[in-house]
Amino acid sequence: MKFSSLVVSLAVALEAVNNAESFSSPSNVGIASYGTTNTARKVQNSVAPEATESISGQVEQRRALGSQENLMLPRQYSPNSDVVFPQMSHVSCAILSSTPTEFALLEAINQVMKAHPLLRCKIEGDGEPDERIDLFQMVRKGDPTPCTFVSKADTFSATDVLRTVDVDGSDRASLDKSWQSAFNRDLDDGSWCDVEKNPLWKLEFHRSNDDSDAPSALLLSFNHAISDQSSANKLTDQIVSLLAQIDTKGAVKSTPKEQIIPPSVEQSVLGETDTWGDIGPSGVSIDTIKYVGGKALEETKTPVILPDGFGSGGGALGALTTISGNAAGGEDSKSMKRKSVVEFRTLSKEASSSLLAKCRDNDVSITNALSAAITMTSTDFVDGGTETDKARNYKVLQSLDMRRFGECIDKGESVGCLAGSMDLMHGPLPDRSGEKLRTSPTTEDMNLFWEIAREGKTQTAAFIDSDGPSHAVRVFDFAMTISDLNNLVHLTAQSKDSQGRAYSAGFTNAGVYERLDAFELENEDGKTVQNQHGKYKIEDVFYAASNARSGSLYRFSCMTVNDEIHFTFHPAAPMVDEKTNVEFADAIIEMLEVISGVKGIEIADPGPLSLLPKDILVKATALVGTAALLSHAGGYYNFVQSVLEMKNNVEPADFWPALNFWIFFAVGHPILQPILWISDVLHGSPGPMVGNLVPATFIAGNLLAIAAISNVAQIRNAVNVGALFAFLTYVGAGLDGQAGLGDFNLALDDSYKGTVVKGCPAYEEVRQPSMDDFDIKKYQGLWYEQKFHDWTQFKEVYDTTLGIKLTADGKGWIDDFAVKGPAPDSAPLSWDKSPVANGAHYFLFGRIDDNDPTGILREKGFGVEFPNYIVDVKKDPTTGEYTEAIQFQCLQRGGVRVFEGINFMSRNPTMSDSEMAAMHARAEKAGMYPYGASPEQMHTVARRPVGAPPVDNNWQQMWRAIGLDKLLELLTESIEDGGR
Numbered sequence: 001m002k003f004s005s006l007v008v009s010l011a012v013a014l015e016a017v018n019n020a021e022s023f024s025s026p027s028n029v030g031i032a033s034y035g036t037t038n039t040a041r042k043v044q045n046s047v048a049p050e051a052t053e054s055i056s057g058q059v060e061q062r063r064a065l066g067s068q069e070n071l072m073l074p075r076q077y078s079p080n081s082d083v084v085f086p087q088m089s090h091v092s093c094a095i096l097s098s099t100p101t102e103f104a105l106l107e108a109i110n111q112v113m114k115a116h117p118l119l120r121c122k123i124e125g126d127g128e129p130d131e132r133i134d135l136f137q138m139v140r141k142g143d144p145t146p147c148t149f150v151s152k153a154d155t156f157s158a159t160d161v162l163r164t165v166d167v168d169g170s171d172r173a174s175l176d177k178s179w180q181s182a183f184n185r186d187l188d189d190g191s192w193c194d195v196e197k198n199p200l201w202k203l204e205f206h207r208s209n210d211d212s213d214a215p216s217a218l219l220l221s222f223n224h225a226i227s228d229q230s231s232a233n234k235l236t237d238q239i240v241s242l243l244a245q246i247d248t249k250g251a252v253k254s255t256p257k258e259q260i261i262p263p264s265v266e267q268s269v270l271g272e273t274d275t276w277g278d279i280g281p282s283g284v285s286i287d288t289i290k291y292v293g294g295k296a297l298e299e300t301k302t303p304v305i306l307p308d309g310f311g312s313g314g315g316a317l318g319a320l321t322t323i324s325g326n327a328a329g330g331e332d333s334k335s336m337k338r339k340s341v342v343e344f345r346t347l348s349k350e351a352s353s354s355l356l357a358k359c360r361d362n363d364v365s366i367t368n369a370l371s372a373a374i375t376m377t378s379t380d381f382v383d384g385g386t387e388t389d390k391a392r393n394y395k396v397l398q399s400l401d402m403r404r405f406g407e408c409i410d411k412g413e414s415v416g417c418l419a420g421s422m423d424l425m426h427g428p429l430p431d432r433s434g435e436k437l438r439t440s441p442t443t444e445d446m447n448l449f450w451e452i453a454r455e456g457k458t459q460t461a462a463f464i465d466s467d468g469p470s471h472a473v474r475v476f477d478f479a480m481t482i483s484d485l486n487n488l489v490h491l492t493a494q495s496k497d498s499q500g501r502a503y504s505a506g507f508t509n510a511g512v513y514e515r516l517d518a519f520e521l522e523n524e525d526g527k528t529v530q531n532q533h534g535k536y537k538i539e540d541v542f543y544a545a546s547n548a549r550s551g552s553l554y555r556f557s558c559m560t561v562n563d564e565i566h567f568t569f570h571p572a573a574p575m576v577d578e579k580t581n582v583e584f585a586d587a588i589i590e591m592l593e594v595i596s597g598v599k600g601i602e603i604a605d606p607g608p609l610s611l612l613p614k615d616i617l618v619k620a621t622a623l624v625g626t627a628a629l630l631s632h633a634g635g636y637y638n639f640v641q642s643v644l645e646m647k648n649n650v651e652p653a654d655f656w657p658a659l660n661f662w663i664f665f666a667v668g669h670p671i672l673q674p675i676l677w678i679s680d681v682l683h684g685s686p687g688p689m690v691g692n693l694v695p696a697t698f699i700a701g702n703l704l705a706i707a708a709i710s711n712v713a714q715i716r717n718a719v720n721v722g723a724l725f726a727f728l729t730y731v732g733a734g735l736d737g738q739a740g741l742g743d744f745n746l747a748l749d750d751s752y753k754g755t756v757v758k759g760c761p762a763y764e765e766v767r768q769p770s771m772d773d774f775d776i777k778k779y780q781g782l783w784y785e786q787k788f789h790d791w792t793q794f795k796e797v798y799d800t801t802l803g804i805k806l807t808a809d810g811k812g813w814i815d816d817f818a819v820k821g822p823a824p825d826s827a828p829l830s831w832d833k834s835p836v837a838n839g840a841h842y843f844l845f846g847r848i849d850d851n852d853p854t855g856i857l858r859e860k861g862f863g864v865e866f867p868n869y870i871v872d873v874k875k876d877p878t879t880g881e882y883t884e885a886i887q888f889q890c891l892q893r894g895g896v897r898v899f900e901g902i903n904f905m906s907r908n909p910t911m912s913d914s915e916m917a918a919m920h921a922r923a924e925k926a927g928m929y930p931y932g933a934s935p936e937q938m939h940t941v942a943r944r945p946v947g948a949p950p951v952d953n954n955w956q957q958m959w960r961a962i963g964l965d966k967l968l969e970l971l972t973e974s975i976e977d978g979g980r
Contacts, residue, residue: 306499426452502550786906819836
């Protein structure tokens with residue numbers, strides 16, 4: 001089983017650059033042991049930091065920051081010492097119906113700081129690696145002094161975090177003006193926080209001349225590394241509950257339970273010792289690779305991320321530019337002056353209640369409706385004020401509470417940041433779709449809104465069901481651990497092309513304030529957050545995390561309090577100026593009022609014209625595609641029958657890994673074909689070269705094609721339908737043997753000369769006498785693959801070799817599988833431009849089972865294990881060394897053969913026709929022809945002439961310039977080390 005790691009590496013890198021903001025909305029360390037608290041409380045089912053006894057006899061807690069926390073802190077970048085990355089700020093403001101005394105507030109803050117370690121922590125360690133090993137100084141090796149949370153009792157107190165602001169006037173308008181000004185300031189300006197000296201949070205107390213009957217505001221500002229909105233809500237609730245205790249009892253009688261530093265998001269989701277720093281690439285599964293591939297495919301839809309007139313968006317080429325250490329499109333001199341523009345809105349109790357009822361009628365949640373609202377409203381503003389007839393795709397960032405996913409180690413018992421998110425893809429949608437819904441809606445417009453909401457629900461369920469949260473965390477953890485992702489985010493923020501934007505829109509819905517489980521007080525378990533404690537009622541809560549440097553084009557954060565939905569709109573100017581943000585905020589509220597029915601606007605019937613048949617081009621494409629697909633109906637029928645037989649004969653734990661193994665490679669082959677075709681079109685296009693790399697006519701042709709697909713719905717839909725049928729037809733050709741028996745014979749239990757061959761043979765049925773005195777040690781060394789029958793390989797590669805060696809204890813083996821690609825015959829115009837034209841390595845690992853006969857190696861990968869039979873070896877008559885070998889891998893489940901792989905190998909790079917014919921004769925004698933060893937069933941591996949020099953041209957120089965060769969070397973080393 002063979003697979004190149006290059007595709008995965010590039011996809012991960014691009015994904016990390018484009019989606020770092022996924023972990024920046026309202027987290028590689030191993031955990032040494034469980035810590036202790038002053039009360040010697042035993043902690044169950046939770047990851048704890050290291051705890052050491054200080055000189056004063058009080059406990060010190062330490063934990064290295066996780067990847068998400070390092071992004072938000074942020075970890076700095078010494079090669080660019082002139083630039084200091086600003087902290088990511090998170091601000092939350094609760095408006096109270098009454099005003100507490102400053103004395104009571106100080107006491108409440110001291111109590112919560114004693115209970116929650118991150119409220120009294122500072123940072124030690126600079127996070128610098130041992131070295132940076134790539135050309136552009138962004139690939140990290142080692143982490144000797146990681147940024148570390150250090151929390152000691154009594155290091156800080158309430159006086160270090162509390163600032164009181166006296167408001168002129170006792171009315172609500174005066175109070176709002178005061179706290180909103182501070183909110184706007186703190187959202188972008190984190191200069192108040194020196195992480196090595198000061199607490200990572202503060203609280204501003206806005207009061208009206210100490211009038212206890214007047215409303216007041218608690219404005220909490222955090223370094224986002226220690227907080228999310230769930231934590232902020234619970235912290236606010238605990239502070240207010242303590243204020244009520246002081247009012248009624250004169251002191252705090254029921255103190256907050258003391259906690260330990262919570263786990264990072266990586267530890268909570270992946271497991272306490274399963275982060276990239278703990279287990280490296282062994283944690284990457286086939287499903288993780290599928291996730292990365294899916295994320296990369298999203299970018300092919302070219303979602304809008306800037307209004308017309310603001311940059312090109314960057315795309316994949318922009319991401320590659322960023323990886324090379326440059327800002328896509330050049331640096332924007334005004335990038336550091338971008339600022340958040342903020343508007344606050346409240347959806348009335350009537351509208352909020354009616355919206356909830358409408359959501360229930362349509363089987364969606366409020367969150368799903370909000371995703372539809374921000375998407376449709378975005379269509380009203382992306383044209384920059386100049387109306388167009390465009391239809392565009394939208395990529396929407398939807399925030400998630402990561403405590404709910406994976407191992408769920410964090411139980412929400414203390415202040416910490418476990419925020420995450422997922423992407424929603426909507427569209428294409430015509431410009432001004434939202435305006436039409438708000439001003440002159442038809443039933444068709446209303447249906448479109450609910451279709452988008454239901455699509456959001458479907459995508460969310462698919463993401464969760466596929467363990468997407470775990471894959472997202474693992475991919476981000478990988479990128480942050482091996483690279484200076486903070487610098488990549490900085491370069492993206494500086495980019496003229498992207499203006500720091502990666503999403504069309506983004507939103508956070510923190511849910512219902514009163515439904516959260518409260519932080520525990522001693523002797524008061526199991527309570528929920530309350531909207532009133534004593535005389536203090538929570539009237540409103542508004543919050544946001546800074547979106548100025550990087551993030552979404554349009555942005556809001558919301559939460560339901562007192563049955564009203566409170567919104568903070570906080571996009572970044574100048575892409576969205578203050579006037580536009582006011583209009584956007586009003587448009588969202590108006591749309592939700594229309595949808596909920598409280599607006600009182602008439603919904604028109606679009607009439608019978610909407611029922612007429614449409615999409616003739618799509619239907620014609622579907623008709624042709626159906627005819628092509630039906631030509632392979634027999635192959636699909638036999639496949640389904642075999643799958644059902646296998647499912648009935650084995651347990652699910654054996655069935656699904658085998659089927660997923662088949663699916664992965666069945667999908668991989670057809671995806672590769674258009675890539676090779678486009679590459680040859682690229683390098684065969686005439687005309688002048690741009691950058692001495694890409695023909696201008698190819699760029700122009702792509703722009704025309706993209707414009708047609710983006711703006712003409714019939715073309716776009718026909719292309720999508722055609723691509724689907726082409727994919728299914730190609731797989732069908734693999735099932736019935738029309739796509740090449742050597743590398744794409746996908747049939748299960750396929751036939752030979754008209755007879756179906758069931759299952760796998762036993763080793764003794766194929767083993768040849770040459771194996772009688774087989775010495776596994778002689779089998780080590782370099783082998784040249786000459787032919788194969790194996791659908792885990794690709795006929796498009798060449799110069800394939802296998803470097804086999806035993807582990808030190810002789811119980812395992814490592815196969816250094818090296819390929820180059822594509823082969824000159826497969827892509828005659830582009831083969832030498834490939835990033836792996838000079839080779840890439842992938843390491844396979846197996847074991848030697850003492851219970852197996854000599855000559856069987858156990859091979860494992862992608863969730864399955866199967867035997868690799870060494871069927872026959874040819875020996876040098878003089879030295880006794882092995883000069884040729886035949887290998888046979890076979891996987892069966894429930895009596896159904898899922899996969900067979902046959903390799904003809906020699907110690908020499910070339911073989912004569914007579915030598916190859918003799919090898920076929922030995923395979924036939926071994927009874928392997930029915931399994932694919934006959935000449936017509938095997939693919940001959942292409943080879944360049946012996947001694948041919950390495951490929952070198954402008955494209956290879958570009959790959960080296962961006963450090964791709966170094967990245968491949970690093971990944972190769974990490975994979976090899978991880979398998980030992």
